Amino acid sequence: MSALAERLSPMDAAKASLEQIPVVVKGRQRPGLWPGAAARIEAFFVRHRDKLVWLHAVMFLLFLALIFLPLFLPEPAENSTSWNNFTRFANFALWGLWFPLVFLSVIFSGRSWCGLLCPMGAASEWANRKGLRRAIPAWVRWEGTPIISFLIITILGQTVGVRDHPEAMAEVFGGTLLAAVLLGFVYGRNKRGWCRHMCPIGLLLGVFSRIGMVQFAPKRPRPGGDRFTEKTVCPTMIDIPHKEESRHCIECFRCVQPQARGGLFLRLRKPGEEIENIHRHHANPWEVGFLFMGTGIALGGFLWLVLPQYQWLRQKAGEWFIDHNQFWIGDAGPWWLMSVHPERREVFNWLDFLTIVGFMLACMLAITLVLSLTTAAAGCLSTRLGAQRGFRQAFTELGYQYAPVAMISLVIGLGAALFEPLGLLHEAAPRLVKLTLFLLSIAWSLWLSWHILANQQIEPRKRWLPLLPGLLGSLMVGAAWWPGIFGI
Ligand code: SF4
Numbered sequence: 001m002s003a004l005a006e007r008l009s010p011m012d013a014a015k016a017s018l019e020q021i022p023v024v025v026k027g028r029q030r031p032g033l034w035p036g037a038a039a040r041i042e043a044f045f046v047r048h049r050d051k052l053v054w055l056h057a058v059m060f061l062l063f064l065a066l067i068f069l070p071l072f073l074p075e076p077a078e079n080s081t082s083w084n085n086f087t088r089f090a091n092f093a094l095w096g097l098w099f100p101l102v103f104l105s106v107i108f109s110g111r112s113w114c115g116l117l118c119p120m121g122a123a124s125e126w127a128n129r130k131g132l133r134r135a136i137p138a139w140v141r142w143e144g145t146p147i148i149s150f151l152i153i154t155i156l157g158q159t160v161g162v163r164d165h166p167e168a169m170a171e172v173f174g175g176t177l178l179a180a181v182l183l184g185f186v187y188g189r190n191k192r193g194w195c196r197h198m199c200p201i202g203l204l205l206g207v208f209s210r211i212g213m214v215q216f217a218p219k220r221p222r223p224g225g226d227r228f229t230e231k232t233v234c235p236t237m238i239d240i241p242h243k244e245e246s247r248h249c250i251e252c253f254r255c256v257q258p259q260a261r262g263g264l265f266l267r268l269r270k271p272g273e274e275i276e277n278i279h280r281h282h283a284n285p286w287e288v289g290f291l292f293m294g295t296g297i298a299l300g301g302f303l304w305l306v307l308p309q310y311q312w313l314r315q316k317a318g319e320w321f322i323d324h325n326q327f328w329i330g331d332a333g334p335w336w337l338m339s340v341h342p343e344r345r346e347v348f349n350w351l352d353f354l355t356i357v358g359f360m361l362a363c364m365l366a367i368t369l370v371l372s373l374t375t376a377a378a379g380c381l382s383t384r385l386g387a388q389r390g391f392r393q394a395f396t397e398l399g400y401q402y403a404p405v406a407m408i409s410l411v412i413g414l415g416a417a418l419f420e421p422l423g424l425l426h427e428a429a430p431r432l433v434k435l436t437l438f439l440l441s442i443a444w445s446l447w448l449s450w451h452i453l454a455n456q457q458i459e460p461r462k463r464w465l466p467l468l469p470g471l472l473g474s475l476m477v478g479a480a481w482w483p484g485i486f487g488i
């Protein structure tokens with residue numbers, strides 16, 4: 001914020017910023033990077049947005065084929081590949097392509113997956129048009145709901161073996177689709193309540209869209225900060241003139257009318273800009289907590305598969321149950337809760353279920369604790385060095401520095417199949433690529449932290465000190481991933 005703006009009241013400051021934004025944002029007048037390209041992209045999607053429904057229909061059919069067709073096909077042969085077997089192709093399409101690429105695409109195109117391609121969100125909105133149109137209840141709107149939704153789906157995915165078994169893939173993705181349609185059918189009026197409040201990956205994509213290059217900004221911004229409203233054209237219930245943050249914007253282009261004086265316009269920006277200036281973009285402590293927890297749970301979901309310590313813990317837990325005559329612990333559980341596939345020589349019992357869930361939650365708590373402590377140390381140092389923030393605000397802003405590390409953690413952990421084909425080039429290539437991505441994400445996190453501290457008015461010569469806890473946090477996450485990237 002300029003010195004002039006700092007002396008103005010919030011209303012006057014908003015008027016001042018309003019005057020800086022041209023009402024007509026075409027070609028060279030448009031703020032941001034490459035204004036001509038932004039204007040052309042905007043014009044293209046505005047012209048063709050009525051055809052998106054066809055794209056959604058095609059994606060919907062493709063999605064149904066990928067998750068349900070393998071259930072009706074014979075078991076793939078040992079030596080079959082994605083090129084000659086549909087079941088293997090479906091698995092690679094979801095875990096090797098869709099999952100990691102959607103996350104990486106957020107850096108370049110924000111939540112374009114959500115607005116342009118996602119069949120689940122489109123199905124939920126379609127059901128909403130035909131449905132009961134009830135007001136969205138408070139339990140759905142609660143900020144913790146998408147966090148719980150993400151944790152349940154991530155843990156369930158591990159216990160049912162969603163990456164290995166077509167039945168589990170159908171259960172997790174089909175169940176999520178059903179929930180999206182049901183929620184859309186019951187709640188909201190021409191809205192996507194599911195996408196804003198409950199989608200297990202919506203919050204993830206939302207947090208990472210803050211580092212993305214695409215922003216939809218109001219032509220005539222109003223003061224007061226981002227807010228929720230159901231009286232809006234926006235399917236994710238953004239109050240258009242108050243929009244400050246990217247996380248709920250699914251890039252559907254419905255609020256964009258290039259010739260109008262109001263609404264939003266497409267602005268391209270350098271990656272990470274919103275987080276560098278997070279003080280102006282509605283920093284949210286729930287989101288920061290989610291970043292920490294998401295990193296931890298992804299780590300736990302990977303480490304239980306590779307760490308001998310997990311096997312040791314499982315052994316000890318099993319002995320404890322047997323010593324206490326709790327023999328049910330060795331029984332297999334229901335198929336919808338855990339992997340029960342005798343034909344593939346994999347049957348989980350209650351001991352497996354409980355130890356996997358416990359291990360993942362313990363990893364989540366440990367990483368959340370580590371990152372909270374390092375962020376608290378950075379926030380504390382920042383306030384002592386003269387930050388123009390209270391501790392709580394400094395903590396929340398600095399928590400966003402971990403966004404790149406968290407994103408790469410998820411891509412490496414849950415989208416590992418993307419890197420496997422690189423092994424055809426060289427045995428070490430997948431590991432090297434993962435390590436390079438991780439080191440880049442740490443460097444980017446440091447860069448973000450540097451700018452967040454600058455915006456907290458910390459002098460450059462003192463900035464290295466609150467930077468150190470952030471570096472420590474990133475390195476500790478990196479150390480925790482080491483067995484996942486390089487093996488034990
Ligand atoms: S929020 Fe979830 S369901 Fe909605 S469009 Fe995005 S990925 Fe799809």
Ligand code: SF4
Pocket residue numbers: 216233234235236237238243248249250251252253254255256264
């Ligand atoms: S802000 Fe505009 S582009 Fe973004 S989701 Fe809402 S209506 Fe769509």
